[in-house]
Amino acid sequence: MADNMRKITPLALDTPSHEMVTDLIVSYAHAMDDGQIDLWPRFFTASALYHITTRENHDQGLPIGIIRCSGRGMMADRVKAFHTANIFEPHCYNHMIGPAVIGAGKSAGAVSSRCNFQIVRIMEDGRMDLFATGKYLDEIVLEAGVARLQERIVVLDSRNVDILIVLPL
Amino acid sequence: MLATTHPTETDHEPFKWPLEGVTRAPYRLFTDPEIYAQEQQRIFRGRAWNYLGLEVEIPNPGDYKTTTVGETPVIVTRDRDGTVHAMVNRCAHKGALVCLKKKDNVPSLTCVYHSWNYELDGRLKGVAFRNGLRGQGGMPDDFDVSKHRLQPLKVETFCGMIFGSFAEDMEDVETYLGPDMAPFIRRNLGRPLRILGTHSQTIHNNWKLYAENLRDSYHATLLHTFYTTFKVNRLDMDGGIILSDKKWHHISFARRANLTEAAEYKDSNVHSASYDSALEGPGLLQAWDEFDDGITHSIQTIFPNMCVQFTLNSLAIRFFAPRGVDKTELFWIYLGYERDSEEQSQMRIMQSNLTGAAGLVSLEDGCINEFVQRGTRADPQCASFMEMGGRKVESEKSSRATETSVRGFWHGYREIMGF
Numbered sequence: 001m002a003d004n005m006r007k008i009t010p011l012a013l014d015t016p017s018h019e020m021v022t023d024l025i026v027s028y029a030h031a032m033d034d035g036q037i038d039l040w041p042r043f044f045t046a047s048a049l050y051h052i053t054t055r056e057n058h059d060q061g062l063p064i065g066i067i068r069c070s071g072r073g074m075m076a077d078r079v080k081a082f083h084t085a086n087i088f089e090p091h092c093y094n095h096m097i098g099p100a101v102i103g104a105g106k107s108a109g110a111v112s113s114r115c116n117f118q119i120v121r122i123m124e125d126g127r128m129d130l131f132a133t134g135k136y137l138d139e140i141v142l143e144a145g146v147a148r149l150q151e152r153i154v155v156l157d158s159r160n161v162d163i164l165i166v167l168p169l
Numbered sequence: 170m171l172a173t174t175h176p177t178e179t180d181h182e183p184f185k186w187p188l189e190g191v192t193r194a195p196y197r198l199f200t201d202p203e204i205y206a207q208e209q210q211r212i213f214r215g216r217a218w219n220y221l222g223l224e225v226e227i228p229n230p231g232d233y234k235t236t237t238v239g240e241t242p243v244i245v246t247r248d249r250d251g252t253v254h255a256m257v258n259r260c261a262h263k264g265a266l267v268c269l270k271k272k273d274n275v276p277s278l279t280c281v282y283h284s285w286n287y288e289l290d291g292r293l294k295g296v297a298f299r300n301g302l303r304g305q306g307g308m309p310d311d312f313d314v315s316k317h318r319l320q321p322l323k324v325e326t327f328c329g330m331i332f333g334s335f336a337e338d339m340e341d342v343e344t345y346l347g348p349d350m351a352p353f354i355r356r357n358l359g360r361p362l363r364i365l366g367t368h369s370q371t372i373h374n375n376w377k378l379y380a381e382n383l384r385d386s387y388h389a390t391l392l393h394t395f396y397t398t399f400k401v402n403r404l405d406m407d408g409g410i411i412l413s414d415k416k417w418h419h420i421s422f423a424r425r426a427n428l429t430e431a432a433e434y435k436d437s438n439v440h441s442a443s444y445d446s447a448l449e450g451p452g453l454l455q456a457w458d459e460f461d462d463g464i465t466h467s468i469q470t471i472f473p474n475m476c477v478q479f480t481l482n483s484l485a486i487r488f489f490a491p492r493g494v495d496k497t498e499l500f501w502i503y504l505g506y507e508r509d510s511e512e513q514s515q516m517r518i519m520q521s522n523l524t525g526a527a528g529l530v531s532l533e534d535g536c537i538n539e540f541v542q543r544g545t546r547a548d549p550q551c552a553s554f555m556e557m558g559g560r561k562v563e564s565e566k567s568s569r570a571t572e573t574s575v576r577g578f579w580h581g582y583r584e585i586m587g588f
Binding site for chain 1: 364365366367368369370371372373392393394395398399448449450451452453498503514517518519521522525526527529532533535536537539
C-alpha cells in the first residue's frame with residue numbers, strides 16, 4: 001500500500017529525525033509511567049488528534065473507539081477530569097515499546113511512525129496485569145525545533161478493556 | 170447422603186428475601202453460585218426476551234453472529250429468505266461449538282469436529298460417513314436427520330433489535346416491553362441504524378449490580394461529577410422515572426427545564442443545545458435538538474441485561490453479559506442513523522467520549538460495582554438499604570432522587586426467580 005511508497009521516499013529536511021521520533025515516543029511512555037499526566041498534552045500539537053480504538057473498529061473503518069481528543073484543549077479537559085472529577089482505584093502503568101518503523105508522513109513536514117506497545121497495569125495492592133497491547137500509529141511534526149505528535153492512533157488488539165481507562169495509553 | 174462434608178458447608182440455608190421486601194437486596198444475591206445457576210434457568214432460559222444483537226449486524230443471507238444468552242452460547246443467522254433465526258451454538262452430535270467466529274457469512278453451518286452440517290435455521294442437513302466407508306460402519310438404518318437439529322430459540326425483531334427466548338410460548342416483544350416502554354424504543358431506534366463503533370469492558374461484579382447501577386438515578390450527580398466540575402450549564406434539571414407495567418424495565422429521563430428557551434435556541438442555529446461550560450475543548454458537547462419532546466438525556470433498561478442510552482446525541486446500546494457470578498462483560502454499541510448528515514455524525518462521534526470504558530461522565534461505573542462486590546462478599550447475610558424516594562415501586566415523573574427503579578428491578582427479579 002501507500003505505506004511502502006512512503007518508506008522509500010527520502011525524508012525532507014524539515015521533518016523530525018529518527019532519533020527525535022524515538023525520543024518522543026519513549027519520553028511520552030516514561031512520562032505516563034511516572035504519573036506525569038499533566039505533561040501529556042505537551043507531547044501533541046495544538047490541533048492534534050489522539051484516538052484510542054480497537055483493532056476491530058480500526059479495521060472496519062468505524063469512527064467511534066474508546067477516546068477521541070480533537071485538539072490539545074480536549075486533552076487538557078481529560079487531565080483536569082482525571083484530577084478533579086473521575087473516581088477510580090489508584091494505579092500506574094509500565095509501557096514496553098517495540099522498535100518503530102519510521103517513514104514519510106501523511107502531510108508535508110510530518111513523518112509516520114508505527115510501533116508496538118504492551119502496558120502492564122500495577123494496582124496499589126501490588127497486583128500486576130497485562131492491561132493493553134497494540135500499536136501506536138503516529139504522525140509527528142517539528143514545532144520550533146521540537147518533535148510533537150500531530151496524530152496518535154492507539155489501536156488496541158483486544159476489543160475488551162479491563163475495568164476502565166483513565167490514564168492515557 | 171451421609172453427612173461427610175465439613176460442618177460449615179452443610180449449613181447453607183435456603184435463600185429467603187427479607188421481610189422489608191424490595192427495599193433490601195441481600196448481598197448473597199451477588200456471590201452465591203447456586204443462585205447464579207438458578208438465574209440461568211429461570212431468567213436467561215426462562216420467560217424473558219434476551220437481546221441478541223442488531224439486524225444491521227447480519228444484513229445479508231448467510232450472515233451469522235455469535236453471542237451469549239446468560240452463559241449459553243448462541244448463533245444468530247440470516248436465512249436466504251431474510252428470516253432471522255437463533256439457536257444454541259452446540260452441535261447435536263457431541264456438543265461442540267458449531268460457529269467459532271464473532272461474525273461470518275456461510276452457505277450452511279458445519280461443526281468442525283465431525284462435519285455435521287446444518288441449514289441456516291439449525292435443521293440438520295447431513296452427517297459425514299452416514300453410510301459408512303466401503304460398506305463398513307455408518308449410522309444405524311433408523312437414523313433420521315429430521316430427529317436432530319440445533320436447539321432453536323424463539324426469535325423476534327423490534328426496531329432493528331433481535332431478541333431471543335427459550336420460552337416457546339413467550340408473549341411478543343412489544344407486550345413484554347409494555348405500553349410505556351415500546352413507544353420510547355420506537356423514538357430512539359425506530360429508523361435505519363448505523364453502527365459507529367463498539368468495544369467491551371470487563372467489570373468485576375455480578376451482573377445484577379450493573380442492572381441496579383443503570384436504574385440508580387440517585388447516584389448520577391454524586392458519583393459522576395464531570396458536568397459539575399466543568400460547570401456545564403445543562404438546562405435540563407427537570408426529569409423523572411417511568412417504570413414499565415411489570416416494573417422491571419424503566420426509563421430515566423432529563424428534560425430541558427424551559428421549553429420556551431429551547432424554542433428560541435431552535436430558531437437561532439442547529440447547535441441549539443450547545444452547552445456553556447468551562448471546557449477547554451467545548452467541541453465535546455456540541456449537540457443538536459433531535460426530538461421535539463425536550464428530552465436531552467435518557468437511559469432505558471430492558472430486563473434482564475440491556476439498555477438504550479441517549480445522552481445528548483450519543484445513542485448506544487449497552488449489553489451486559491454474565492461471565493461468572495462475579496464477572497460481567499459490558500458491551501458498548503454506538504449507533505447513528507442512516508439519515509445522519511456528516512455534521513451530525515461528527516457530533517455523535519465526539520459525544521462518545523462521555524460514556525464507555527473511558528467515558529468522561531461515567532467511567533466510574535467501571536469500578537463502582539466492583540467496590541460493592543468486594544465490600545459485600547464477606548457478608549452474604551447482610552443486605553443493601555434502598556429507601557430513597559420512599560418504599561414504593563412506581564413511576565416518579567418529577568424527580569430522579571429516588572431508587573424506585575432499582576426497587577422495580579428487584580420486584581421483577583423476585584417474580585421471575587420465585588424468591
